[in-house]
Amino acid sequence: MSSNFKAVPLMHTDPVRASDLYRVAIVGAGTLKGKEIAEVLGDRNFPSADIKLLDDNESLGQLESVGDEVSFIQSVRAEQFDKVDFTFFASDQECTRQNWKKAQKAGSSIVDLSYALEDEPEAEVKSPWIQRQLGQTLTPELQPGPAVVAHPAAVVLALLLLRVHKAGTVKRAVATVFEPASEHGQKGMDELHEQTVNLLSFQQLPKKVFDTQVAFNMVARYGEQSLPALAAVERRVLKHYQRIVNQRVPPPSLLLLQAPIFHGHAFTLHIEMEMPAEIESVSRSLAGEHVTVTGLAEESPSNVNAAGQGDVLVSIQADPNLASGLWLWAAADNLRVAAATAVECAENMAASRPKGKIQ
Numbered sequence: 588m589s590s591n592f593k594a595v596p597l598m599h600t601d602p603v604r605a606s607d608l609y610r611v612a613i614v615g616a617g618t619l620k621g622k623e624i625a626e627v628l629g630d631r632n633f634p635s636a637d638i639k640l641l642d643d644n645e646s647l648g649q650l651e652s653v654g655d656e657v658s659f660i661q662s663v664r665a666e667q668f669d670k671v672d673f674t675f676f677a678s679d680q681e682c683t684r685q686n687w688k689k690a691q692k693a694g695s696s697i698v699d700l701s702y703a704l705e706d707e708p709e710a711e712v713k714s715p716w717i718q719r720q721l722g723q724t725l726t727p728e729l730q731p732g733p734a735v736v737a738h739p740a741a742v743v744l745a746l747l748l749l750r751v752h753k754a755g756t757v758k759r760a761v762a763t764v765f766e767p768a769s770e771h772g773q774k775g776m777d778e779l780h781e782q783t784v785n786l787l788s789f790q791q792l793p794k795k796v797f798d799t800q801v802a803f804n805m806v807a808r809y810g811e812q813s814l815p816a817l818a819a820v821e822r823r824v825l826k827h828y829q830r831i832v833n834q835r836v837p838p839p840s841l842l843l844l845q846a847p848i849f850h851g852h853a854f855t856l857h858i859e860m861e862m863p864a865e866i867e868s869v870s871r872s873l874a875g876e877h878v879t880v881t882g883l884a885e886e887s888p889s890n891v892n893a894a895g896q897g898d899v900l901v902s903i904q905a906d907p908n909l910a911s912g913l914w915l916w917a918a919a920d921n922l923r924v925a926a927a928t929a930v931e932c933a934e935n936m937a938a939s940r941p942k943g944k945i946q
Contacts, residue, residue, distance in 0.1 A: 619922055
């Protein structure tokens with residue numbers, strides 16, 4: 588994706604940075620989330636003088652583009668966090684647990700996309716999209732704790748239900764979330780691809796990631812050897828929803844299904860209002876920042892046409908069997924929502940960091 592963002596090469600040696608620039612590290616730079624963060628940093632022109640790409644697996648030494656530059660992915664070591672202002676953890680949970688204290692001790696603000704820190708006492712699950720929707724003031728903190736990026740499905744459900752709630756009181760909501768393989772990273776994508784190819788050629792199916800057949804299939808739970816279990820992901824989505832919505836709208840009854848799709852969440856959402864509401868009124872309430880409502884004459888939302896977009900695509904229709912009922916069909920790019928949330932968290936935390944000198 589083209590961008591005006593221009594990153595300084597990884598081997599940045601200037602001892603004094605520009606007065607309005609920060610130094611950034613991405614741990615898990617070779618992951619799908621890590622690559623998306625690097626792209627969003629460029630798209631949003633995040634004020635960075637240096638972006639370090641770090642990882643601890645087979646992606647070491649791999650070349651990755653950061654804006655208009657190409658950098659090597661280096662190993663995660665304590666000294667790599669020296670003078671880094673923001674560290675994004677897009678790695679697996681074990682890598683985050685092993686390294687986040689090192690980054691924090693070096694003076695870096697932490698943004699966690701791995702969910703490893705969601706239950707740490709000093710951490711907070713955050714979604715700037717929802718904070719703005721709730722009209723919350725984003726006050727700078729002198730020593731902010733780790734920002735845990737809210738699960739993208741929780742962000743989408745919260746945003747849609749809060750918007751609908753503007754048109755009338757939501758009495759009850761039931762949601763089905765269709766999970767893409769990309770939520771399991773590149774290995775999940777690869778396994779779905781290999782299963783698809785092997786099924787068509789009558790070969791044995793690889794099951795290291797899902798421990799069950801997901802190609803040409805829909806499942807409500809993985810095999811016993813697969814981690815995390817779908818039920819655990821469901822619990823995380825609801826927990827994050829409750830933390831960011833703060834009881835403004837009741838949480839939906841939720842079912843998470845693994846779909847045979849590579850990328851992008853899809854959602855069905857049945858909403859029962861206290862009183863019947865006009866479709867046009869609900870559509871107006873839904874539309875706005877980060878939400879695009881499609882009409883009947885337009886292409887229906889799908890995980891394919893949501894790919895690469897920062898907006899949630901939504902269509903709405905009345906429930907013919909319930910006067911106060913509505914159906915929403917929505918799709919969103921899970922990686923883009925997570926990365927955009929992470930970068931906005933860093934932008935909000937930047938207000939509390941002094942400028943003009945190395946941290």
